[in-house]
Structures are given as structure tokens and as C-alpha cells.
Amino acid sequence: MTMLGRTAQNLFWLSRYVERAENMARLLEVGYRMSLTSRREGGASEHLVSMMQAAEVDEAFASKDRVADVDTVANFMMFDPDNYSSVYSCLLAARTNARSVRTAITSDMWESINSAWLEFSQIKPRDVRGAKLLGLLEWVKDIGHQFRGALLGTILRDDGFAFLQAGNFIERADNTARILDMKYYVLLPRAKMVGGDLDIQQWTLILRAASAHRSYRHVYHDRYKAHNIADFLMLRPEMPRSLIFCAKYIEDNLATLSQFYGQKQSCDEAASQLRSMVDGTDMDTIFSYGLHEFLTEFIARNNRVSDTLSESYNFY
Known part of the structure; x- marks a missing residue:
């Protein structure tokens, strides 16, 4: 029996919105901490704006005609209902989707997202x-961990699980690419900073935003280096927030759906193209191509996977 398109859509977006809430917290944390490094020079707002550019909410913020200071940006990213990617909007949308598919998810999953929204x-x-603020950002990240724990520990491994996981990793791939692209925007005006102490400090903050600063040391046994950090977050298949890990997991889950429903779909080819971008390349090639250009193309291909998945399984 095939799942209704509306149910599949709700499961997919439930998972995406929970992941997005966590990722907005991660982006805001790295933007906030970067702003602290330059507050004495008066450049704090530059880092906050670059964070909003990475999240593609800078134009919405600018339309409010407000100064980009820590309190204003934090309120916009956390609580503003007009910002469709704010933590408030994401948790509300996740709860709404979860309520629509109460019979397709477990009680543990529902209680996790419902209690998070109420709190x-x-x-x-x-x-x-x-x-x-930092304490609240940690709490938001914990919500994501709790929801995924409930999902992985209680739900059947059927087509619903595949839609949930596809949504999770499409959103996560998008976020990791945006966090890396944020670094590009921060350093773009100051090529002389590349390789300096502040440069390495900012790369380190990006590792922390991906909860990867400790695991990085296990892999490289070396001081923080921009080349290695970018490699870790893009091309290391054992790193669960890396682009290649997400791309392979997306492809695997869409293949599961194809097997479940008995035929390949256009989204399978889109997922294969996304995975091929990061499978078999290296950081020297990516840096030669242009980090920003590579990430922009990756985000576009990732969006294509989401769009074709919606078309293939009749989301509406």
C-alpha cells in the first residue's frame, strides 16, 4: 500500500523543520561567537549579517530596518514569526506537521516535539x-538530539522512516554547506587574514558549530588548519554532518523508497548527481574551482533533490 502524498510530505517536512531549528541555533552561535572576536574593532555586525546571508534571511531582516546588533539579530533568528526560518517558526511548523501525521509517528516522537514547542x-x-542566549541555543540543539533519538529508537523501518531521514539529511547537507559558505563571506574582504590567527579561530568556531571539534582531532592529530577543516566537513564519509555523508545517506534513503514502491524516480538521479559532486574529488580541486562556487552549486543540487522528491511522490 502506497503512502499518501500529503502524509509523505508532512513526514519529510517534520524532519526538515526539526533539523532546521537546530541548524539555525548552530548558525546563530557561530555568528555570535565570531562577532565577539571583532567587537573591539566595531565589526561585530559584519559577522551577524554574514550569518544571516548564509541562512538566506538577510533580506527579510533588512526589510525591518533594524541595526544588526546581537540582541536584535538573536531575536530575529530565534523568535520572529515573520522569519520563516526562525527557531519559533521551525518548531511551530514541525509540531503542526507532526500533529497532522500522529498515526504515522510514534508517541515518543510526538511527545518530543510537542513538549519542546510548549516549553x-x-x-x-x-x-x-x-x-x-548560549544556554538556549544548546537547549535547541538538544531538542534535535531528543527527536532523532525518539525517531531512531521507536519507528518502523518503512517508507515513512525513509521520508523522515531524507528530510533530515537534505536539511543537514544544506546547513553544513551554508556554514562553510559563511566563512567565505566573512573573509572575502580581507584576503590578508587567510592563514592568520583570526582565520584559524573562525574555522575552529565553524567546527564547533558542527559539533566536530573533538572528532576532528581524532582524525587529523594536528592543529586546526583551514584545508583539513574544510576537508573534514565536506569529504570525510565518517563525519555525520559532512557533505559526503549526507549526500550518500540521501541517496540511500531515496533508493529505499524506489525499492519500496517498485520503480526509480527522477529524484534518484538528482541524488546521484549530488553524491557524485563530493565523491571522488579532493580539497585541492575544490579550492581551485572556488569554495564559494562549489558550495553554491552543491546547495542548488541539494535543492533539486528536494524538489524532485516532492514531484516524484506527489507532495502538495
Whole structure:
């Protein structure tokens, strides 16, 4: 029996929105910490704006005609209902999708997202500043961990599971690429900084945004180097937030759907093209091509996977 397109869509976007809420917290944390490194020079807003550019919400923020300081940007990224990628919007959308498919998910999954939304909706934005902001960002990341724990520990490995996982890793691939592209935007005006202490400090913050600073040391046994950090977040198949890990997992889950429904779809070819971008290349080739250009193309191909998946399985 095939799953209804609306149910498949809700599962896919439920998983994407939970992952996006966590990823917005990760982006805001790295933007906030980068802003602290340049606050004495008065350049804090530059890092916050570059973070919003990476999340593609800078134009929406600019339309509000506000100064890009820490408190204003944090409120926009965390609580603003007009920002469709804010943590508020993502958790509300995740809960709405979950409620629509209560019979297709487990009670543990529902309780995880429902309780998270109820708790978050009680938080007053004016109370979240400084150290409390960092604490809230950690809490949002924990929500993602709890939801995925409930998902992996309780749901059947059927087509619903494949839609959920496809949504998770399409969103995660998008975010890892955007975090890396954020570094490009931050350093673009200052080529002289490349290789300096501030350059390495910023790359290190990006590793932390991906919860990868400890695992990086296990792989490279070396000080932080831009080349190795980019390689770790893009091409290391054992790193669960890397582009290649996500691309392979997306391809595997779409192949599972094809087997389940008995035929290949256009999204399978799109997923294969995404995986081929990061399978068999190396960082020297990517840097020669242009890091920003490579990431822009990867994001476009990843979006293509999402679009063709929607078409193939009748999302509406």
C-alpha cells in the first residue's frame, strides 16, 4: 500500500523543520561567537549579517530596518514569526506537521516535539541575552538530539522512516554547506587574514558549530588548519554532518523508497548527481574551482533533490 502524498510530505517536512531549528541555533552561535572576536574593532555586525546571508534571511531582516546588533539579530533568528526560518517558526511548523501525521509517528516522537514547542513558546525573548542566549541555543540543539533519538529508537523501518531521514539529511547537507559558505563571506574582504590567527579561530568556531571539534582531532592529530577543516566537513564519509555523508545517506534513503514502491524516480538521479559532486574529488580541486562556487552549486543540487522528491511522490 502506497503512502499518501500529503502524509509523505508532512513526514519529510517534520524532519526538515526539526533539523532546521537546530541548524539555525548552530548558525546563530557561530555568528555570535565570531562577532565577539571583532567587537573591539566595531565589526561585530559584519559577522551577524554574514550569518544571516548564509541562512538566506538577510533580506527579510533588512526589510525591518533594524541595526544588526546581537540582541536584535538573536531575536530575529530565534523568535520572529515573520522569519520563516526562525527557531519559533521551525518548531511551530514541525509540531503542526507532526500533529497532522500522529498515526504515522510514534508517541515518543510526538511527545518530543510537542513538549519542546510548549516549553519554547513560554520563553520571553527579553530574558534571553548573553550567557542565557548560549544556554538556549544548546537547549535547541538538544531538542534535535531528543527527536532523532525518539525517531531512531521507536519507528518502523518503512517508507515513512525513509521520508523522515531524507528530510533530515537534505536539511543537514544544506546547513553544513551554508556554514562553510559563511566563512567565505566573512573573509572575502580581507584576503590578508587567510592563514592568520583570526582565520584559524573562525574555522575552529565553524567546527564547533558542527559539533566536530573533538572528532576532528581524532582524525587529523594536528592543529586546526583551514584545508583539513574544510576537508573534514565536506569529504570525510565518517563525519555525520559532512557533505559526503549526507549526500550518500540521501541517496540511500531515496533508493529505499524506489525499492519500496517498485520503480526509480527522477529524484534518484538528482541524488546521484549530488553524491557524485563530493565523491571522488579532493580539497585541492575544490579550492581551485572556488569554495564559494562549489558550495553554491552543491546547495542548488541539494535543492533539486528536494524538489524532485516532492514531484516524484506527489507532495502538495
